[in-house]
Amino acid sequence: MDKFRVLVADDEVDFLETIVKRLQDRNLEVTGVESGEAALQLIDSQEVDVVVLDVRMPGLDGIDTLKEIKKKKPLIEVIMLTGHASVESGIQGMQLGAFDYVMKPVPLDELLDKMRQAYERKLLQEGRI
């Protein structure tokens, strides 16, 4: 499995710190940011393959951030992460181009699987271009 670059955006600092550590522990290149704005800034300066976005964040929320990301870099795959089980926001996210959505709390293995699938899709998309 290639080492791919992951960006996690979540306003819950404890969650963010831990998941970043655990993903790094699994040999991924992981960056954590606490807001949608920070995530957008980061994808400008760094190459990112997969973004994990919390739907509900203060300021720019997950859905808006997703829209911006897809505008800037359509090839980046996004996985929506939600503590709120609104199917609508999940479906909305999918319609806006998110790869999938998962509900908190999510076992890390499950999230990792999704991230890998997303990365594979990104590779496929790039190959097509």
Added chain:
Amino acid sequence: MEKAYLKKLWWEIVITIVIFSIVPLLVLGAVGYRQFSASYTAKITENLKTLAENRQGALDLFLEERVAQLVTLAGTHSLDRLKNEDYLNKVFNIIESRSRSYMDLGVIDQEGHHLSYVGPYYSILKGVNYKNEDWFNAVMASGIYVSDVFLGFRKVPHFIIAVMVREGNRNWVLRATIDSDILENIVRAAQIGKRGDAFIINGNNILQTTPRFSGPLLEHPTTPDFAATVAPLVEEITFDGEESLFGAIPLKIKKWVLVIKEDPTEQLTPLLRARYLAGGIGLAGILLIILGAVFATRSLMNELQAMERKKAVSDDMVVQSSKMAALGKMAAGIAHGINNPLAVIGEKAGWIKDLLRKEDVAQSKNFQEFADAVNKIEFHINRAKKITHRLLSFGRRLEPVTEKVHINRVLDETIDFLENEARYRNIDIQTDLAADLPTITSDSSQLQQVFLNIINNGIDAIGKNGRITIKTKYIAKNDRLSIEINDTGPGIPKELLDKIFDPFFTTKEVGKGTGLGLSISYSIVEKLGGRMLVASEEGQGSTFAIYLPAG
């Protein structure tokens, strides 16, 4: 709706209908009757007048003929000739042979001496001198005289006609006595009906003929005084408490008045019949109107009540669903609030687990304890997660949708909600769910509400210690699912069975139940195209069966 208000409304509608229907009916009836009565009364009055005129004509004709006969007889014979009693006798016989009204005939000179006489009272009358009699003076003054009726010697009613003849320088008088039988006959023809009367009175209101009812001859009649009548008149007069119709007409020859009396009730019988008929029809009409008003109002009220009930159910459904929507939002909020810390805990536990894999920690003597603790934390996070996810899905389901529904799953979730309560009351919830149940397109949250209602009712019915059995089945024959929920409660009395789906029907204590649960459930099932039935026997528990279309 309040009973008193309904009663008031009922009365208002009935009274309005009745008044607006009866008033025109009465007016129509009254006007029609009045018109008919007026024209009929006019006709009766006219008839009476005609009758009176007709009789008067006959009477006058009779009297005029007698007078004319005498005038002719006197004018065509000399006194000397008529003085001869044999000749007078011959003449009398000729006259008498044609009109049997003459009783006697006499010739009187101007001194009042009876010169000759033909008749039954020869010996009495022959010697009488009339010089001082009123009638003699009257005939000497006016030439023709007709007397009032009197009984005379013979006690037979009769009257006198006398004519004076001027012959040279002397006057003489031809006098005849007329039997008033003929008058009686003419008058009697006007005594019509059972109670009608007719008679002649003179200027002093003395009866000249014998009436049927109004008193004896030659006395005052027991009727109002018409003696002063100068022109034909018809009057309705109440006399001695008796209402009568009187017609009076004066005769031409003599100052007599013919009076005809009629019983108006007799004459007006057709009018009275019309009155009764109109009254009867009117009464029947009024009765019909009232009956119609009552029936119409009753059905209107029933409709109103039914509508009121339906409205109450739908209102309650709206309230219920908005309550549920609020509940759903709250549930989602709580779940979200819990999910985030849960996620943090999960990640932390995961991180500890990650770290435990590194060898330096593995040598710690409490390594196994750590690992167990972390596993337990993960296990319980998973448990909590299940709860929050169920809460979330519950919240989501409260929005009305059509979706693929697994009935068994909905039932399982519903039972999960109620399991604690059931366990607390020592009620065993058993399920027998068919594995081949197809998924259907329906509204799972609404169905869940139905199941919740019924199972809840079952738990309430049992109280403590019992069993609720839930069975699902696919009926291929008509492509339906059946869900049977049976409880071991006391059952429902037969007389209440057909009421339990009625709105506001409840057997629970006041304040405990709205009486709407089953009613709402029933309408939900109907709305989803299904059917809900109940079977119950007292002491044997109750079974609710819901059939839903599978297609």
